[in-house]
Amino acid sequence: MTKITVRDDGPLRIEGAIELVDMDGKPYGLAGRENIALCRCGHSQSKPFCDGSHKNAGFQDKQQARDLPPQPPKP
Numbered sequence: 001m002t003k004i005t006v007r008d009d010g011p012l013r014i015e016g017a018i019e020l021v022d023m024d025g026k027p028y029g030l031a032g033r034e035n036i037a038l039c040r041c042g043h044s045q046s047k048p049f050c051d052g053s054h055k056n057a058g059f060q061d062k063q064q065a066r067d068l069p070p071q072p073p074k075p
Helices: 053-057
Strands: 003-006 012-015 035-038
Touching: none
Parallel strands: none
Antiparallel strands: 003 012, 012 035
8 A cells, every 4th residue: 555644844755656657647767666755845856756955945834634525526
């Protein structure tokens, strides 16, 4: 199972087997990694991957798990 952790003041941490693709469906080469961090702050020079830039940018975002509302019925 893949686990995604929303880290306070930091990236999305993904653990487990994944395939990350661009908008054209072309896969990113993850070099066998099963643990990656994806940027949430927008300051990374290596987007979509986190390079730690959130620390110098002063990115702050505390998250707490919550439920989404039900999806509206499909027409």
